[in-house]
Structures are given as C-alpha cells and as structure tokens.
Amino acid sequence: MAGVDEPECALPLDSRDVRCCCLLRSFSHFIVKNPTMNCSVQTPQIVGKDAKQHTLSPTCTGASVLGIKFSDGVIIAADMLVSYGSLARYLDVERISMVNDNTVMACSGDIADYQLLKRRVEEQTHTDSLLSDGFTLSPRALHSWITRVLYNRRSRMNPLWNTYIVGGLESDGKPFLGYCDLLGVSFSDDCLATGFGMYLALPLLRQRLEDQAGGDPRKLSKENAVQAITDGMRQLYYRDCRAFKTYQMAVVTSSGVEVRSPLQLETNWEIADYVAGYE
Template identity: 25%
Template sequence: MPGATAVGITYNDGVLLAAEKRVSYGNFVVNKNTKKTFNVTDHVGAACAGMVADMQVLVRQVSALSKIRKLETRRNVEPNSVAKLMSVIMFERRYFPLLTQVVVGGVTTGKPEIYTLDPLGSVLPDRYAAVGTGAEMALGVMDAEFNENLDEEKATNLALKSIRSSIQRDSASGDGIDILIINKNGKSENSYPV
C-alpha cells in the first residue's frame, strides 16, 4: 500500500483539507509533485492517502453523480451525501477495493463537516481527521492543539504543523503540502514548502 498523509480540519467558517505531495511505493519515490486534494463539488472537497489513481476515478464518479443529483433536486449536495455516495461506491468494490483512504469535507447550509472513509467504505464523522501512513503523527499534533474556535489562519497553521510532523517520521510522506480551503465564500487552494 502506498504511503501518504492527508488531514482535514473544521474551523469556525469552513473546512480545510491538506495533503503532502509525495507518491511512494515501498522504498521507491514514484513522484514528488502529485496533487492529492480534490474538488468534488462547489462546496465539497476531498483529500486522499493511498493509490492516487483510485482516488481520481472515485472523485470523477462522485462528482458526476453529484451534478446529476443537484440537477434533480435543484439544491447543493451536502457533504454527508457526498461521503455516503463515496461509501456506497467503495463498498460495491469491496472484492476489488479502491486502495485509498479519504477525508471528505465541505460546507453548505449547515456547519462545516468532515468525514473519513476507509477502502471498504466505512464513514466516520469528526471535527478533524488524518489518514495514511503518517496519520498517527499528524493526529498527535491535532489532538493537542485543535479547538472548536479556530479561524482560517490557525487551522492552516495546524494543518501545516501536523503534516510537517508526519513528514519528519514517515518516509512515504514529503515534498510539499497542498491545502484546499472551502468556506461559505467559495474555495481556495495553496501550496506550501516542507
């Protein structure tokens, strides 16, 4: 299983999804500049750890199905609906699983929401989350410093600190950090050095 680190953090106005850029397979670094944060809909995004190709296929399917759902209902698709849709697709593929762990997050009518999914489609809601081989180190930092009243700047700093701590100890993670921020004003993406 390829290694990686991806995190999701809710803050007072939105959701932040972050992932490092390295793609590795065992001891081999396959690529040093891969984007592992994805726009699923206008108000929902995802970050992944594992096989990036599997995640790209999953995001394309869920994005297309979400557009159809939006046309049918004439409303934005909620983050929990996107997470459940991903879960169904991943569970249907359980005998030939999509080898990716996913953090889904977004903001629509309610509060910011984060969900984690494993390769078999289990959906776990949370206020912050980490997946991948560096998740233990990232969660240790987030457990100590997360609070319910973070603003965007503090959430960004927490995501950077948590991924940088995982990069220090996880050889499968590294080479920069991509951050996708989703709030009621829209989306923004930034890249940061390690």
C-alpha cells in the same frame, strides 16, 4: 462369453458390462506383471492458482491526509508525492479534489483507484449541473455515497484501496469532516487523518484543538487551524519516509473553496545529527 467369471451380483450382464470387465481384468494382469510401471494419473488443472487476483498490494500510492474544522469552515491538506513502492516517483500529483463550491475530497492509498472514483464523482457533479435545479452535492451526501461505493467493492472482495477524507460546508453553514476507508468504515470528527498521520499528526491536531479552543472547533480561528495543519504536515515529513515537503491545502468557507498549491514546508534538520546509535 467364455472365459469370463460371473460377478457376485444378481443383475444380468449385457455386452458392454462384459467388455468393461475384460478390460479391467486385462489391466490388472498387466500391473501384476509390471510392478515397476509408473501408472500415476495426473488430473488436469481446471483453474490455475493465479487465474484471477484482485489488488493486494497497490503500486503507486499517496501518503497521509489531514483535516480539521475551525470556526468558519474546514481545512484539508495532503502532500503531492506519489510513491512507486518505496521510490519517490511522482512529485506533483494533486490528491485533493474540489467537487463543487462547498465540498472537497482528498485521498490516500492507490492513485489508480482514486482516479476511478474521482471520475465518477465528476460525472455525477456534471449531471447535477445540467439539471439547473440549484442542487449541489453536499459534503455529507458525498461522504455517504463514497462509503456505499467502498463497502460495495469490499463486499465483492475487490476493494478500492483508498482512504478518503471529505470536508466542506452544509447548506445550513455547519462544517462537515468525514472519514471513510477501503472496508467502508466511516465516521466524522472535528479533526481527522489517514495513514501514518493517524499516529503522528492526529494527536497534535487534537492537542491544538484542545489548547486553543477548549475542544470546540467553533472557537478555533482560521489562522490557528492553518498553523496546526502546517505543523502536522511538517511532523509527517520529518518522521514518515513516504511524506514530502510539497503539499496542498484546501480551505472551505462560506466564500467558497480555496486550494493553495503548491506549498513548501520550512524544515530544520540540525537535530538529525543527534539521531545516532541505531545502526
């Protein structure tokens, strides 16, 4: 083709190559003659920055849960407040669920995620009851199952934003108390707490267990265990702005599960006048 210089290449040019060379040469001449022309290229955004986001900050949340073993079973307590951010939005939400006659679970964190897992547990419990084989879900088995569910969701980068405490009596009559968080971290102990309760109330429970039973829950009476849990809930109400004075308490013994609800804390705010000078 006349007027087109041969490229520095040994390969022959077909008609399409020649047309491309002509277009590039014409475009180069245009840029040289119009140096102020804005020829920047904007690449299309295939995926937006917020195309898909999982829960990073739960909206409606519940505060701490406390649990302790005693000689005849397990006690678990949680207040009934659900906060919308920092707003005390719902004042009568039950965060303790009776799974069967020997198992209870309680949750802190995102309430929607708790409701999802609670429905799945209820479905499994219903399926077990239909089999009529005498098998019931033990607290240790439920704790293990919840651990796997939470770890699975965490591994998919879409965690259930909750921390659970599972308690009850095993088939051999031994009390069980287990903890599991949104990362799938789980363990069991003689007294447990979630949220701010790990810092504000758990030391109190451990101290009561040591002072009144020598650290052995088999020597802790039911009355002392109830009093320790009540004092822990009172401590949370005093010092945690997401806690509330109305709460539930589940007592699991060989006689079954007793859920006491709603209970009211007896408080005394006279000392509040001495908290000054921090403005």
